[in-house]
Amino acid sequence: MSLGDVGVFHRFARAYDRLMYAADPETLRVGLTLAEGPVETLLDVGGGTGRASRALDVPRPVVVDAARGMLREARGHGLATVQGDAARLPVADESVDAVLVVDALHHMGDVDGVIAAAERAVRPGGVLVIREFDPTTLRGRGLVAAEHLVGFDSQFYAAEALRDRVAAGGFDASVPDRGFGYTVAGVKPS
Numbered sequence: 001m002s003l004g005d006v007g008v009f010h011r012f013a014r015a016y017d018r019l020m021y022a023a024d025p026e027t028l029r030v031g032l033t034l035a036e037g038p039v040e041t042l043l044d045v046g047g048g049t050g051r052a053s054r055a056l057d058v059p060r061p062v063v064v065d066a067a068r069g070m071l072r073e074a075r076g077h078g079l080a081t082v083q084g085d086a087a088r089l090p091v092a093d094e095s096v097d098a099v100l101v102v103d104a105l106h107h108m109g110d111v112d113g114v115i116a117a118a119e120r121a122v123r124p125g126g127v128l129v130i131r132e133f134d135p136t137t138l139r140g141r142g143l144v145a146a147e148h149l150v151g152f153d154s155q156f157y158a159a160e161a162l163r164d165r166v167a168a169g170g171f172d173a174s175v176p177d178r179g180f181g182y183t184v185a186g187v188k189p190s
């Protein structure tokens with residue numbers, strides 16, 4: 001993991017919700033609806049203050065994040081939290097319906113490790129949903145420059161490249177939403 005990026009989020013956790021726009025539930029559901037069967041248990045990985053979990057009506061979301069400050073804010077919103085690394089999810093095998101990673105993968109150094117951890121945690125027919133930003137778009141190029149300017153150690157992936165890595169991790173992968181912000185979804189074969 002990028003300890004530098006996590007440290008920044010820990011320090012600026014109190015300001016995060018004031019600076020961020022609300023998550024769009026429809027955009028998140030586009031990926032989650034690909035799961036076979038209902039999504040009742042969800043790990044919001046790199047979930048920070050729980051911005052994505054709060055936008056959804058999933059019965060049992062758990063926010064997993066490496067930054068203690070962000071988890072404190074998530075608990076303040078009434079969410080269950082677990083501190084941990086996205087590449088070593090602290091849950092039993094095949095125990096959740098969905099893993100969601102929103103606007104966070106580019107801060108996680110070990111992308112294949114994150115995908116492998118999600119594949120272990122998700123039940124057959126469950127889904128991994130990743131929301132990311134496409135660095136090949138005009139706005140994406142601006143975001144890459146801005147994140148590096150403020151000192152983040154971010155690594156961005158084009159939609160197809162990330163889809164191929166999710167497929168290599170054992171999921172039936174697709175890109176159900178494209179653009180500057182895009183979604184890659186992977187359904188675990190049952």
Ligand SMILES: C[S@@+](CC[C@H](N)C(=O)[O-])C[C@H]1O[C@@H](n2cnc3c(N)ncnc32)[C@H](O)[C@@H]1O
Nearest residue numbers: 001009046047048051065066067085086102104
């Ligand atoms: C830009 S925030 C996004 C938070 C939330 N998903 C949202 O959409 O508002 C990125 C989050 O990823 C977390 N993070 C970065 N690397 C991580 C890792 N390896 N394991 C767990 N969390 C990580 C950071 O602490 C931070 O809270």
